[in-house]
């Protein structure tokens with residue numbers, strides 16, 4: 001059975017292009033995601049759609065001493081992709097809160113070539129750049145908040161250079177479409193937080209690539225369902241709403 005989706009009567013869409021950066025792309029990225037560079041043409045065609053009122057690009061942008069880098073932790077529990085460490089909430093009064101943090105190879109270090117948006121992306125279309133993950137004490141996958149969901153502006157300002165809610169609201173955005181890298185990390189958490197922030201949230205599945213395309217994407221699909229994030233494809237009716 002197919003269910004006909006119809007365009008919402010209030011439909012003011014924005015596109016968030018997540019972390020299309022050198023370090024996440026083959027052949028040279030330190031945290032290269034298979035096929036990462038291959039989705040650039042599709043993302044460019046999405047960026048060119050006339051329907052979007054705002055086009056945002058996020059950049060993972062870490063200091064050298066970032067907590068997620070395996071190299072910043074002692075052996076033996078410092079194996080990139082495998083080890084997990086305990087991470088503490090940096091918010092004053094909440095330091096007892098902890099989360100398990102997966103360790104990564106150093107990547108997207110502020111000011112380095114690895115942190116650059118890949119040249120295949122048509123950045124002339126981007127209205128807002130958001131650099132995130134700048135607080136060394138905490139992971140920030142979502143462009144909207146760190147791993148603990150901290151929203152206090154003073155603390156958030158240490159992690160990210162722009163509160164993306166602000167330009168989205170100023171443009172009257174109702175719907176956020178999310179694409180980029182990685183489907184099971186920064187795309188996932190950005191799309192879920194967009195839904196939590198009150199936007200209809202859509203992930204365009206063929207315009208994302210995952211660190212763990214099997215289990216990671218399966219898990220993401222479950223979390224999308226729970227958060228009310230809808231997963232669509234670029235040839236579907238929802239993306240067609242953006243063509244007019």
Ligand code: VGL
Nearest residue numbers: 019060104181182185186
């Ligand atoms: C990301 C792992 C570490 C992402 C960022 O962009 O999905 N993944 N930092």
Ligand code: ZN
Nearest residue numbers: 060068108133
């Ligand atoms: Zn990162």
